[in-house]
Amino acid sequence: MKFEEVVSGSGAQAAEGKVVTVRVHAHNLSGRKITDCYVESFVLGQGQTMPALELLSNGMQVGGKRHAQVSPRYLYPNLTGMKGLLPNQTVILHIELLDCQNVAMDSQMQCTLITEQEVADLFDRWNASLQTKDARKVTDNYSKSAVLLPTVSNVPRTNHGAIEDYFEHFLMKNPVGRIDERHIHMGCNMVQDTGLYTFTLEGGQHVQARYSFIYVLENGHWVISHHHSSMMPEDMSRAH
Template identity: 50%
Template sequence: MRNISTLSAALAVVLAGCAPAPSESGSASTQSAHTEICKATSEQEISALFDRWNRSLQTGDPHKVVANYAEHSVLLATVSNKPRLTPAEKEDYFQYFLKSKPMGKIDWRTIEIGCNTAIDAGLYTFTFGATGAQVKARYTYTYKWDGKQWLITTHHSSAMPEKS
């Protein structure tokens, strides 16, 4: 019966994706391979990550923008056909993108929070200070808590396919 109890506890840990439940003796289960501690967060904290990214655009410094991304992350940008995987590739993209003086504004969003992960997906509008042009786009940002800060692991943006 103890094996079934241990198996049930291990299964609950895997399904929950967070720290193991205490064992019957009161200590954490040593049989679980997954011992991640989940960072408490909120929708407000996750929505502020876009604001942090948008403020980094205002600096005009591609290096400051790329600092928002995890080392192993993917940028699928609105105005580039090339997936950007390395920090150098992202900096190359932002070197070009920042010349147009972009400023983003969230039009609609939904946020989902997991254990040390979050997804912010929705619609935004970019206004380009260099020309006054606007582009409406869809976006998805996935984030991971690295133990110190939230970093972007995936950023996908694509222009709206239907003109309004």
């Protein structure tokens, strides 16, 4: 699969084992846009997304852009977010690397098992902490080295102080979360929960967003290492 890198980028370079966040859309071979632009986070090298995104993202630097003519075998069976594609359709896939972070792991620990229900419980724990209206209690769900790419802020939050500051403002909206669709991928002392969720805000407003939670085992407790959340395109168009 040949690709063209149209911007060299800067900063961290994507490699296996790193959490990357990319912006993606696709055109057909005639140049017509056939998918919405969407954002996805995943861990490189763990088969959590379509093979084309794995291949194109690997080795990119933050801010870099690539596009490639991609055959169906590099797209299927995982077409998360790629609504509009047809079976056996070759496309021009465009990606931009937005963020790249290491996953904090303790190499001395043995792999600890966790069930899908326990992963769902981790989201419920986070959601329940929102209901306390206490930003510090929400922030306690996050690793000390966590990265939060939030729904309603353009500023990446890379430490507890910045994460707590975000939730000080977000909690004023009285948010209540609900999972609409989820996909869980297990690793060694790490698990990724990705999908769609909806927040009900004060006044009855509903906001649907894509999400990625990456949890790691830290000092015997499952905490959030990476949290990305982005509004659905239709919600973004209504917001502007």
